[in-house]
Every structure is written in structure tokens, then in C-alpha cells.
Amino acid sequence: MLLQVGELARRTGLTVRTLHHYDAIGLLAPSARSEAGYRLYGADDIARLHAIQALRLLGLPLAEIGGLLGAGGESLPAIVARQIAALDRQIARPPRCASGSRCSNSGWPRAAGPTPATGSRRSSR
Structure with a gap:
């Protein structure tokens, strides 16, 4: 069974324009x-x-996807496993602020002020 571009777009949630671009x-x-x-x-x-x-849901750019899916490339499960490992490494890294210093878990720089547990002041870095 062959699907016309409009039917494929409807079934996948993509636009016809996206499918034309991929072509x-x-x-x-x-x-x-x-x-x-x-x-x-x-x-x-x-x-x-x-x-x-x-692969797009995993954050890969189209140019990289094309290379990965090309002839002789890795299998899809291997590509997904590699991308998940890269995302896990990224998540495990402490966040960095724009200044290059470490940020708090929220992603905002630590402010000087009393800490909730001790009441002592933090140094601002």
C-alpha cells in the first residue's frame, strides 16, 4: 500500500511542507x-x-540524522542508546552559569544569604 503525501502527513502529525522538505x-x-x-x-x-x-525527539539535528540513517550506518537501537548515554552524561554534569561558575540546582547563581538549615551565610561566588 502506498500513501500520498497528504495522507502520510495526516497519519504522522507532520505537515506536507515538512515531508516536502525531507524530500x-x-x-x-x-x-x-x-x-x-x-x-x-x-x-x-x-x-x-x-x-x-x-531521533528528532532525542534532539538530533536533521543533518546528523541523515548521516546516521545513511547506507552502512548504525542500527536505530544503537543510535538511540548512544544518544541516551550522551543525554545522561549531560544531565549528570553540574549546571554552569553564563559566567562559567557553578549554579545552584535551579540553574540560578547562588545568592549570599542565610542557608535554611544553619542560618549561616553563604559566600557568593
């Missing part, structure tokens, strides 16, 4: 074209689109 940059080419010139997508195209959507 223009070589990320997702349709399997065929109808006699009227409409893009037609088959099962393999749809599976590739699902992989693209999953």
Missing part, C-alpha cells in the same frame, strides 16, 4: 510518484520516517 534535503525520498506527480510513500519509507521522528 528536498534527501532525508526521506518517496518510493514512487503518481501519474499526477504526487509523492507516494511505501512501508520502508514510513519505517524510515518513524526513525527520523524518534
